[in-house]
Amino acid sequence: MGKATGFLEYEREVPGEVQPLSRIQTWGEFTVPLTEERMRMQGARCMDCGTPFCHAGRMLSGMTSGCPVHNLIPEWNDLIFRGNWKEALRRLHKANNFPEFTGRVCPAPCEGACTAGKHGSPVTVKAIERAIVDRGFAEGWIRPEPPAVRSGKKVAVVGSGPAGLACADQLNRAGHTVTVFERADRIGGLLMYGIPNMKLDKTLVERRVDLLAAEGISFVTGCEVGTSVTREELTAAFDAVVLCCGAARARDLALEGRALNGIHQAMDFLTLNTRSLLDSGLKDGRYISAKGKDVVVIGGGDTGTDCVATAIRHGCRSVVQLEIMPQPPLRRQPGNPWPEWPKVLKTDYAQQEAAALFGGDPRRYLTSTRRFIGDGQGRVAGVCAVEVEWQPAGDGRQVPVEIAGTERVLPADLVLLALGFTGPEDGLLGAWGIERDARTNVKTADGRYSTNVPGIFAAGDMRRGQSLVVWAIREGREAAQEVCRFLQG
Structure with a gap:
């Protein structure tokens, strides 16, 4: 090759x-x-x-x-x-x-x-x-290619993130008539509102959605399935339903001072920013602004990194990113051999920007949050943090243990929680009687996408748990195959 x-x-x-x-x-x-x-x-x-x-x-x-x-x-x-x-x-x-x-x-x-x-x-x-x-x-090589023949079968896909769009695309190519339902005002799910524009320009998402629409897929926005449309209405109108609603239940911190104003979930911060950016170029003010603020981002993953980059573009006064894990090594360690994913230090775009603007990497490793401190008027003013070290617990696991004398207070007018997600939201699954596994994700047989409710399938983070966009695409594709077998025998 x-x-x-x-x-x-x-x-x-x-x-x-x-x-x-x-x-x-x-x-x-x-x-x-x-x-x-x-x-x-x-x-x-x-x-x-x-x-x-x-x-x-x-x-x-x-x-x-x-x-x-x-x-x-x-x-x-x-x-x-x-x-x-x-x-x-x-x-x-x-x-x-x-x-x-x-x-x-x-x-x-x-x-x-x-x-x-x-x-x-x-x-x-x-x-x-x-x-x-x-x-x-x-070059114009990518053009709409609608299927030549329709099967006469109709499928509803709930959720328009990467899993939902991939599933809809595959089902449409197979000749089925597909309608995608999205509760937000724009199609794209995580691709539209979970990833900032500088990382994935939204015109690219809209371009692909327009292409899918030209190939015959119908899109319905502002429609929350389970509320705007009932299960009975969906199952009566469609031969199969695929749930691709993601793992949208964000992990929180139940700490002293959590109720103070100025503490937000990272996805709320990113979603409102992108929506305002697309609607008005941020002129409508309908977003959480970091301008002139000391920002503390709790969480060292990609979402936390995106929060750092967004806060910098707002014009924040300072930004710190707290990570409870130790700093990764510069090169592979013996316990992390090829072809495993290399657990090495990566300096992403936001850390580069923070270093150029403020003179240093914003990440603080081996740091845990103890409590939030208010200003006496109901707003957050600081984050009390402490250094930790990882030690073996009695059951063999490693647990973080606070280091005495390392407590410090970081100034913070805005705190963003980027701690990942704990699973899909409860409402729709509970109302529809869909079984869940021990991690609260939709329960399906190993390697399968059908739920305990006949004719209803699930794919993506809703079934797998929080994962990569590329895994969501694979799940959507494989779910579409299973739906085709269900529809056609």
């Missing part, structure tokens, strides 16, 4: 970026693509490795290794090296419905499992994926 000696001849090269102090002045994407020739050289680095772990898509030690949708990575690397971009696009779309999304927001477990990365630098799979699909749209 690619050039037999390419990984020896060419160094790994990734697309450039607009400098942090410049890009924080806008809400636009900031990646600077490589030229076609340089991208072809990156495709040439793909080895003829025999077993391409990059598209294995499996779980190792609780982490994703390789691409969950089984992208045909070696094939399209070889094709772009040879200059056959149109065929590369066809192979890319064969496994991945939305490469323009994964090519921007996926953490690239394919690169973590790349054979070339075992002793050197992995192939720039994510950048190549994005380059292929972006060129496909630019």
Whole structure:
């Protein structure tokens, strides 16, 4: 695949970026693509490795290794090296419905499992994926392709995130008539409101949704299934229902001072910001502003990182990101062998921006929150934090233990909780009598997507738990296959 000696001849090269102090002045994407020739050289680095772990898509030690949708990575690397971009696009779309999304927001477990990365630098799979699909749209190769024949079967998909859209796309291609219901005012779910615009431009989401609509999928916004539309109405109008509502129940902190004003869930902060940005360019003021404030983000994951970048663009006075886990090492450790996901230190775009603006990385590792401090008038004014160390508990688990004498108060006019999610919301599932597993996710048989209620299926984070966009796409695709078997026998 690619050039037999390419990984020896060419160094790994990734697309450039607009400098942090410049890009924080806008809400636009900031990646600077490589030229076609340089991208072809990156495709040439793909080895003829025999077993391409990059598209294995499996779980190792609780982490994703390789691409969950089984992208045909070696094939399209070889094709772009040879200059056959149109065929590369066809192979890319064969496994991945939305490469323009994964090519921007996926953490690239394919690169973590790349054979070339075992002793050197992995192939720039994510950048190549994005380059292929972006060129496909630019060249006009991606056009609506409605199915030639309709099956006469109708399917309702509830939720328009990556799982719902992938499921709807596959079902529509199979000839079924699909309607997607979304309670928000725009289609896209997590893609629209959970990821900031500078990370995934919303015109790209709208472009794909318009394409799906041109292919025959119907979209209904502002409709909360279970309230606006009942289960009885759905099952009477549709032959099958697929629930792709995500894991939207955010984890909270039951600490002293939690009721103070100025403490918000991260997704509320991000959602309101993007909605206001799209509606009015933030002129309507209908968002949680960080302008002139000392911001503390609790949580070190991608959502917390997005909160840091958003607060910086608002013009915050300072920003700190608290993480209870230790700082990851700079390189793989013996207990984290290839092809596992590499648990190494990553400095993401928001940390780069904070360092350029404020002079240092905003992350504070091994730090736990003890309580929130008010200003005497009902608003948060500070976060009391303490350093911790991880020690073995009696049952073999590691637990955080506070270090005496390390308590400190961080100034905070705005606190954002980015602690992940605990599962799907209760209302619809309880009212519909849908069984749940021990983690409160929708219960299905192993490798299956049908619920205990006949004709109702579930996919994505609602069934799997909080996970990656690429896993949601795979779940949506596989659920669509099961629905087709249910409809057609």
